[in-house]
Amino acid sequence: MKVTKFFLAQEAMKDEKASPAVSSDILEFFYQGVGLNTTGSIYVPTSGMTPEISGSPTEKSLLSWAVSNLGMDMEELKRSCTVLHVVAFNSEKKRSGISLKKKNSNAVHVHWKGAAEMILAMCSSYYGSTGVIQVMGEGERMKLEEIIKNMADQSLRCIAFAYGQFQEEDLEKNDGEEAGQKLKEDGLTLLGLVGLKDPCRPGVRKAVEACKNAGVSIKMITGDNIFTARAIATECGILDPSDPNLNNGAVVEGVEFRNYIVEERMEKVDRISVMARSSPFDKLLMVQCLKQKGHVVAVTGDGTNDAPALKEADVGLSMGIQGTEVAKESSDIVILDDNFATVVTVLRWGRCVYTNIQKFIQFQLTVNIAALVINFIAAASAGEVPLTTVQLLWVNLIMDTLGALALATDRPTEELMKNPPVGRNQPLIMNAMWRNLVAQSLYQIFVLLILQFKGNVIFGVNADVKNTLIFNTFVLCQVFNEFNARKLEKKNVFEGVLKNKLFLGIIGITIVLQVVMVEFLKKFADTERLNWGQWGACIGIAIISWPIGWVVKCIPVPEKQLFDLLKRRSS
Ligand SMILES: Nc1ncnc2c1ncn2[C@@H]1O[C@H](COP(=O)(O)OP(=O)(O)OP(=O)(O)O)[C@@H](O)[C@H]1O
Numbered sequence: 001m002k003v004t005k006f007f008l009a010q011e012a013m014k015d016e017k018a019s020p021a022v023s024s025d026i027l028e029f030f031y032q033g034v035g036l037n038t039t040g041s042i043y044v045p046t047s048g049m050t051p052e053i054s055g056s057p058t059e060k061s062l063l064s065w066a067v068s069n070l071g072m073d074m075e076e077l078k079r080s081c082t083v084l085h086v087v088a089f090n091s092e093k094k095r096s097g098i099s100l101k102k103k104n105s106n107a108v109h110v111h112w113k114g115a116a117e118m119i120l121a122m123c124s125s126y127y128g129s130t131g132v133i134q135v136m137g138e139g140e141r142m143k144l145e146e147i148i149k150n151m152a153d154q155s156l157r158c159i160a161f162a163y164g165q166f167q168e169e170d171l172e173k174n175d176g177e178e179a180g181q182k183l184k185e186d187g188l189t190l191l192g193l194v195g196l197k198d199p200c201r202p203g204v205r206k207a208v209e210a211c212k213n214a215g216v217s218i219k220m221i222t223g224d225n226i227f228t229a230r231a232i233a234t235e236c237g238i239l240d241p242s243d244p245n246l247n248n249g250a251v252v253e254g255v256e257f258r259n260y261i262v263e264e265r266m267e268k269v270d271r272i273s274v275m276a277r278s279s280p281f282d283k284l285l286m287v288q289c290l291k292q293k294g295h296v297v298a299v300t301g302d303g304t305n306d307a308p309a310l311k312e313a314d315v316g317l318s319m320g321i322q323g324t325e326v327a328k329e330s331s332d333i334v335i336l337d338d339n340f341a342t343v344v345t346v347l348r349w350g351r352c353v354y355t356n357i358q359k360f361i362q363f364q365l366t367v368n369i370a371a372l373v374i375n376f377i378a379a380a381s382a383g384e385v386p387l388t389t390v391q392l393l394w395v396n397l398i399m400d401t402l403g404a405l406a407l408a409t410d411r412p413t414e415e416l417m418k419n420p421p422v423g424r425n426q427p428l429i430m431n432a433m434w435r436n437l438v439a440q441s442l443y444q445i446f447v448l449l450i451l452q453f454k455g456n457v458i459f460g461v462n463a464d465v466k467n468t469l470i471f472n473t474f475v476l477c478q479v480f481n482e483f484n485a486r487k488l489e490k491k492n493v494f495e496g497v498l499k500n501k502l503f504l505g506i507i508g509i510t511i512v513l514q515v516v517m518v519e520f521l522k523k524f525a526d527t528e529r530l531n532w533g534q535w536g537a538c539i540g541i542a543i544i545s546w547p548i549g550w551v552v553k554c555i556p557v558p559e560k561q562l563f564d565l566l567k568r569r570s571s
């Protein structure tokens with residue numbers, strides 16, 4: 001953030017410096033108003049070196065402007081004044097104030113600085129550059145408001161300084177309170193205005209667009225005034241100037257939003273893209289309202305005033321460098337590099353993990369349904385099961401451990417960022433997954449039951465070899481189906497498979513172990529050796545799960561959830 005505009009009354013100062021005509025009194029008031037009414041600090045390591053300035057971005061930029069453009073000497077200033085009372089900046093009022101006394105003088109100086117239109121409302125006069133106080137008539141006030149609006153339209157944050165000088169006795173008389181306990185809030189004199197530029201950081205525009213493409217709607221909630229907010233939102237792509245909705249509730253002020261009746265707020269909240277001049281409560285209210293409507297809400301923030309909203313949101317993301325401790329404590333994720341673009345990374349990986357879990361579940365259910373049905377039918381009809389305990393344990397081992405590893409290591413794809421987000425009430429197992437897994441299980445059950453009952457005849461082998469054929473076919477079906485599980489909806493299941501070395505490795509290991517089980521572990525696994533022809537048959541049967549997977553994905557599934565449809569029908 002940087003000061004890029006400086007106005008003394010209605011007069012723009014060149015290069016944000018006070019012109020030589022400006023009286024030294026006014027300059028001194030500025031020193032006090034910037035240098036003492038602040039939460040930032042200046043540290044000069046040794047005289048002559050560039051000072052180190054710390055504080056919030058706004059404070060930092062104001063202090064460095066006062067030092068470099070107005071020639072403020074912080075040491076000197078602190079020596080000459082005693083601060084009596086401080087009103088800290090808060091997000092509700094958007095201003096901070098102090099009262100101070102100069103050494104050897106009884107006059108109490110009151111300084112306010114804050115959001116320009118709010119400070120302007122406290123003033124009834126203004127300083128001309130020569131140091132003469134002039135009354136602020138309606139005309140002057142309107143001109144000043146115009147200046148503020150112009151700055152805001154250029155996406156500048158506008159801060160005003162107000163000043164008042166009182167005698168200690170006056171203050172006591174007027175307010176009945178001790179001088180300095182309460183700062184005068186009206187009848188002040190406007191010192192000047194500055195405009196601070198906080199340029200849209202590189203990458204933000206792209207990140208906003210990526211979020212929008214991913215079906216995430218972005219809302220900007222800021223303490224800035226409505227014109228600044230609108231200009232910044234347009235700059236970073238949150239508002240689209242060609243959008244016909246732009247003047248139809250896309251931009252609101254915090255007070256307006258706060259004062260809607262509940263139904264009105266619920267109805268309008270979706271259309272809002274920018275909320276300006278918002279208080280911490282407005283931010284919270286927005287999150288609550290969106291959650292009530294069933295949206296999943298993520299909030300990013302850095303300040304203490306964002307903490308309630310960060311806490312309330314489903315996902316709170318705070319900034320690691322600029323963020324306050326309170327914000328970080330209230331959030332779920334801390335973005336270490338303070339970069340909004342990281343939100344897109346979070347989104348992409350979140351979606352990747354979610355789909356990987358879905359893939360694994362679909363794969364697991366297929367294995368389990370098939371094994372269960374075959375063993376049950378065989379046991380019920382013939383009194384013995386084709387898959388022995390050791391074999392089932394082996395299946396579990398390769399399918400749970402290795403299968404999970406293979407499917408969970410798929411990296412995020414671009415596709416993920418083109419789909420709409422998963423809703424709060426959407427079930428983990430989508431209709432498409434049911435379709436895939438039912439088709440695959442049915443196929444496996446079908447061929448394995450044929451092998452169970454007709455295997456001896458077809459292959460001309462004894463019962464032991466037949467059981468090994470069933471076991472081998474079953475495992476190979478899972479191996480091939482693991483490829484199918486890589487994509488839930490896309491037909492090309494091999495896309496990017498060569499890049500996922502771990503997946504290929506696991507498939508390789510599974511196949512090697514299976515060969516060992518069948519060919520060499522007769523005692524342990526109750527298997528019989530198979531000849532080339534029988535291996536070919538097993539592979540041939542198993543590989544059919546690929547075309548089946550492809551064909552099944554051509555069948556459209558209803559958008560509505562299966563269980564909703566069933567419920568509706570039965571009621
Ligand atoms: N240190 C400050 N002193 C005086 N006024 C300030 C200061 N910081 C901000 N303001 C005023 O308050 C407004 C911002 O208020 P607030 O901090 O509640 O909003 P915010 O959205 O959290 O802003 P930020 O962009 O700083 O995070 C600014 O537009 C500015 O006018």
Ligand SMILES: [Ca+2]
Pocket residue numbers: 302303304305306
């Ligand atoms: Ca903030």
